[in-house]
Amino acid sequence: MLTGGPTLKQLLLCRAGLRLCGLPLEHVAETLRPLPVEPVADAPAYVLGLTRLRGRPAPVVDLARLFGSEGAAAPTRFVALRLSGRQLALAVTHVAGVRGVDPTTLEGVPAIAGELEASVTEHLGTADAELLVVLQATKLLPESVWQVMPPARSST
Amino acid sequence: MSAETPENPNQPPAPKKKGGASKNGSIGLLPLTNALKAAAKGDFSARAEVERLTGESAEVAALLNQVLDQVANRNTEFEARKQQTVQVVDQALDALIALVRQGELNRWTSSNTTDDPLLGPLLEGFGKVIETLRTFVREINEAALRLSSSANEVLAASTQHESSSTEQAAAIHETTATMEELKHASAQIAENAGAVARVAEETLESARSGRGAIGEFIQAMQQIRADSAAVADSIAKLSKRVERIGTVVEVIDEIADRSDLLALNAALEGSRAGEAGKGFSIVAAEMRRLAENVLDSTKEIKNLITEIREATAAAAGAADASKSATESGEKLGSAAASAVESILAGVQETSDAARVINLATQQQRTATEQVVASMAEIEDVTRQTTQASKQATGAAAELTQLAGRLAELIKRFKAD
Numbered sequence: 001m002l003t004g005g006p007t008l009k010q011l012l013l014c015r016a017g018l019r020l021c022g023l024p025l026e027h028v029a030e031t032l033r034p035l036p037v038e039p040v041a042d043a044p045a046y047v048l049g050l051t052r053l054r055g056r057p058a059p060v061v062d063l064a065r066l067f068g069s070e071g072a073a074a075p076t077r078f079v080a081l082r083l084s085g086r087q088l089a090l091a092v093t094h095v096a097g098v099r100g101v102d103p104t105t106l107e108g109v110p111a112i113a114g115e116l117e118a119s120v121t122e123h124l125g126t127a128d129a130e131l132l133v134v135l136q137a138t139k140l141l142p143e144s145v146w147q148v149m150p151p152a153r154s155s156t
Numbered sequence: 157m158s159a160e161t162p163e164n165p166n167q168p169p170a171p172k173k174k175g176g177a178s179k180n181g182s183i184g185l186l187p188l189t190n191a192l193k194a195a196a197k198g199d200f201s202a203r204a205e206v207e208r209l210t211g212e213s214a215e216v217a218a219l220l221n222q223v224l225d226q227v228a229n230r231n232t233e234f235e236a237r238k239q240q241t242v243q244v245v246d247q248a249l250d251a252l253i254a255l256v257r258q259g260e261l262n263r264w265t266s267s268n269t270t271d272d273p274l275l276g277p278l279l280e281g282f283g284k285v286i287e288t289l290r291t292f293v294r295e296i297n298e299a300a301l302r303l304s305s306s307a308n309e310v311l312a313a314s315t316q317h318e319s320s321s322t323e324q325a326a327a328i329h330e331t332t333a334t335m336e337e338l339k340h341a342s343a344q345i346a347e348n349a350g351a352v353a354r355v356a357e358e359t360l361e362s363a364r365s366g367r368g369a370i371g372e373f374i375q376a377m378q379q380i381r382a383d384s385a386a387v388a389d390s391i392a393k394l395s396k397r398v399e400r401i402g403t404v405v406e407v408i409d410e411i412a413d414r415s416d417l418l419a420l421n422a423a424l425e426g427s428r429a430g431e432a433g434k435g436f437s438i439v440a441a442e443m444r445r446l447a448e449n450v451l452d453s454t455k456e457i458k459n460l461i462t463e464i465r466e467a468t469a470a471a472a473g474a475a476d477a478s479k480s481a482t483e484s485g486e487k488l489g490s491a492a493a494s495a496v497e498s499i500l501a502g503v504q505e506t507s508d509a510a511r512v513i514n515l516a517t518q519q520q521r522t523a524t525e526q527v528v529a530s531m532a533e534i535e536d537v538t539r540q541t542t543q544a545s546k547q548a549t550g551a552a553a554e555l556t557q558l559a560g561r562l563a564e565l566i567k568r569f570k571a572d
Contacts, residue, residue: 010427025428030421033413077417095420097444098427098437 008100011134013127014079014092016063017072020130022101023090024122027137029053029080031095042148047141050149051089053080058087059149061140067117081137088141101125106134183208188217191224200228237272244270248282259568261290293569300566304559311552318545325538332531335524342524346517353514356507363500370496374489381482388475395468402461405454412450419444 011022012031032053037060039049046065050057058080064072075091106123119142123134187205194202203224204217251264264286270276419440426437 012424025424028424030424031417033417097420097441098423 006102006104009103009106009134011099011101011132012079013096013099013132014063014077014090015094015096016067016092017069019064019067019069020096020127020132021063021092022099022125022127022132022134023079023081023137024134025098027081027083029082029087032078032080032089034075034078034091035089040149044145047145048091051078053078053087053089056087057149058089059141059145060089060091062091063140064091064093066120066140081140083138086146088137090140099127101127101132101134185209185213188213188220191217191220195224195227200224200231240270241272241275244268244272244275244279248279251282251286255286255289255569258570259293260570261286261293262570262572289569290571293566293571297563297566297569297571300559300563304556304563307552307556307559311549311556314545314549314552318542318549321538321542321545325535325542328531328535328538332528332535335528335531339521339524339528342517342521346514346521349510349514349517353507353510356503356510360500360503360507363496363503367493367496367500370489370493374486374493377482377485377489381479381486384475384478384482388472388479391468391472391475395465395472398461398464398468402458402465405457405461409451409454409458412447412454415447416444416451419447 010025012025012028013020013022015021035051035053037049037051040047040059043049043059046062048060048062051060052058060078062075064070064075073093075093077092077095079090079092079095081088081090106125109118109121109124120135120139121133122136125132125134187208191202191204194200201224203221206214206217206221209217247268248264251260251268254260254263264283266283268279268283270279422440423437423444426433426435426440429436
């Protein structure tokens with residue numbers, strides 16, 4: 001990790017259902033226990049609603065629903081992300097910790113992935129012999145959805 | 157005898173010589189002589205020819221004729237009387253012959269009489285004898301008829317008696333057989349009654365034992381209920397303590413969770429600090445590992461607490477159920493005790509009744525045996541009676557035959 005080898009890409013590993021995901025550390029603000037969420041009309045199914053992070057409203061994205069794991073266990077943690085002045089809370093099943101990943105081991109997204117999944121996935125890698133999905137934090141919530149988030153819009 | 161019959165049949169009367177002359181031609185007393193000779197010969201119809209005589213001869217002749225007339229008249233009367241006597245004697249003989257030959261007593265009537273002073277008493281005596289015989293025959297006939305009727309009645313009665321005796325003997329025989337069966341049945345009943353009495357006594361003992369057992373059962377139920385209450389109390393205390401432990405574990409879990417978050421966020425900060433935060437990240441990672449260990453432990457404790465809760469809830473439920481069961485058991489025991497008391501009373505009555513029945517059936521068996529013995533004697537007497545009835549019937553039949561025979565015999569005598 002912090003050896004004389006290649007610079008490792010620091011990722012916060014968390015699980016969305018059974019899927020192991022990696023969030024670039026530069027977008028991670030903190031981890032929290034789940035907070036109260038207010039539903040939002042006309043939002044996609046994977047957007048649970050709005051919550052307040054440090055007093056500011058932020059949309060909550062259920063990462064398991066985003067990947068289509070409807071029957072996943074209930075989220076136990078929120079991961080607060082900073083995205084160019086915006087805040088986003090990711091509801092995840094579990095936070096595994098911080099892990100440095102060799103960027104050279106990361107690969108692109110194959111064509112077989114779905115459009116949404118492909119849009120939020122930056123790379124695919126391996127962690128402890130398990131598929132690791134490195135997410136594009138900025139793409140987790142499309143702009144069109146950001147637009148229907150009044151508190152988010154006001155916070156920008 | 158005919159009137160014309162001469163007194164001496166061997167001496168025929170001399171022929172009448174009217175106006176005959178003597179050898180010397182003189183008439184003399186010839187008319188008288190002739191008349192006397194005829195009379196001597198029994199011919200009293202000859203008369204002396206008075207006209208041929210004269211004088212004293214004529215007078216003697218006239219007197220002789222008068223005497224002859226008297227004799228003739230007397231002879232005629234004698235003949236008539238003789239004839240009448242013969243007729244009466246013939247009638248008596250006929251009546252006697254009819255009586256002897258045909259038994260007829262009606263031939264002789266009271267009109268058969270005679271003026272003969274000598275024969276009259278004889279006929280009268282004969283008539284009395286006949287009349288006596290008539291009366292005797294009538295009475296015998298009547299007696300024979302009565303005897304025949306009585307003999308028939310006796311025969312009918314004897315036959316009826318014989319039939320009744322036979323039926324009675326059969327009935328007594330059947331009754332004896334029935335009584336014999338009844339004797340065996342009575343013996344069986346007595347034996348069964350004895351068995352019932354013994355069983356009732358045993359049942360009584362069992363019921364008494366059951367009453368004691370039920371009392372012990374009720375005491376055991378009460379003890380179990382008290383123990384169940386103590387167990388429930390202990391379970392309640394245990395449950396409270398478990399809840400307390402759960403609360404403590406929740407606090408620990410909360411602290412560990414917060415520690416996990418703090419450590420994670422510290423690790424994030426350390427990572428963002430780069431090389432300067434390396435040590436911080438290591439400590440944070442260690443802290444997080446400890447927190448996760450605590451969380452795993454609290455999770456395990458929570459699982460244990462959940463199991464304990466379930467177990468205590470089950471135990472509490474079981475204690476409640478046990479309490480309810482023991483209460484039900486006590487009620488059932490009380491009900492059973494009441495039932496056993498009733499059973500005891502009933503069994504006691506049954507035992508007493510069975511004992512009385514046993515005694516009564518033994519007496520009945522003895523009485524039945526006596527009845528059987530008496531029936532055997534009655535059957536023997538009845539058999540003798542039937543035999544006597546048969547003999548009486550035979551005698552009555554013979555008597556009837558004899559009465560018939562007597563009636564037949566007496567019918568031969570016609571009294572009317």
